[in-house]
Amino acid sequence: MVPSIERRYVQGYEKFLEITNLGSPEQPNYVLFTGTKLPDTGKSWCSDCVEAEPFIETGFADAPQGTILLTVEVGNRAFWKDPNCPFRTNRCTRLKVLPTLVKWRTEKRLEGDQLLNSDLIEMLLSDVDAD
Template sequence: MAQYEEVSVHGYEEFCKAVSERKGKDIFAYFSGDKDDQGKSWCPDCVTAEPVVRGQMTHLPEGSVFIYCQVGQRAYWKDPKNDFKKTLKLSGVPTLLRYGTPQKLVEDECLKSELVRMMFTED
């Protein structure tokens, strides 16, 4: 049995709700471009990074939360005023962050399994 909780959300509002419902927990959030009906994201780096990130999830701390968040369609993501860029200060997808800390992996950093593992295992 997994020692962490996984939550999938879509959009900024759902992300905020998921975070607020889990206050006080260690939260890791992975942001990806929206997926189509075939489950493929418009973001090629997200497609490549997801198996790398998922492959390291066994290293998530006991009792932590992993939030998988689809950020929207490409046009929304490209808008510099979207909530993810404006409020969460995301600069690219994929992004993996430890919520409430400065720890963040952006774009090709998410392709490096050792960096993802360090994010999940180091305080």
Template sequence: MVLQESVDCLSSFFELVAKHKDQKIVYALFCGGSDSATGESWCPDCVSAEPVIEKGLAGAPEDAVFIKCSVGDRTSWKDPNNEFRVNEKLRLKGVPTLLQMNSPKKLVEEDCSNADLVEMFFQDD
């Protein structure tokens, strides 16, 4: 079964990536933060992508790690100097972003809601 972990800042994300550096595959999902009243992300694309990604994750290799990372609230995400946007290893342009660390594999925004693309994304090469 895929190990799943969640974090809510860039430094915690990279700590988890370092912790799991010996894993064959580390997947990461970057989403808008959750609204404290509703518990849902402020990002409608993230809300629609989450169940598709959850289902697709069932087809991921069992020894993989899946890290879900919040990029914060809408205002901080929209800042062009947001740490997730300017980080040299990530350079996120939109949320949700699903990527495989140390790989060119990446799905962004509405592609994360496409069940076929998500299923192919999680298949071990």
């Protein structure tokens, strides 16, 4: 069975900018912002991110062919909690909470507890923009 989504991963703000500023047709459709995984556990320091992970996986299980999901690990807890964290202040991201799933280059996003609902995730994925 061919996976319908292509997964990409980056760590940190600079790497995130490198990928999203390329302007290539290979831009991600969706960007998931999450806390960085701890090397000793393999799980994010962000308990909300860990809790949401199975719901996100379920939501993306039937994603349309060609979907590109970029998972961005924002950094450690201290970096994220800084009010001047660039993920919080950048006009393209404007993050308030983790996890946050964004339909890239749109205003559409799911934040925090919304990501505990697979139906909401599927709705975000099935939303078709009228051109």
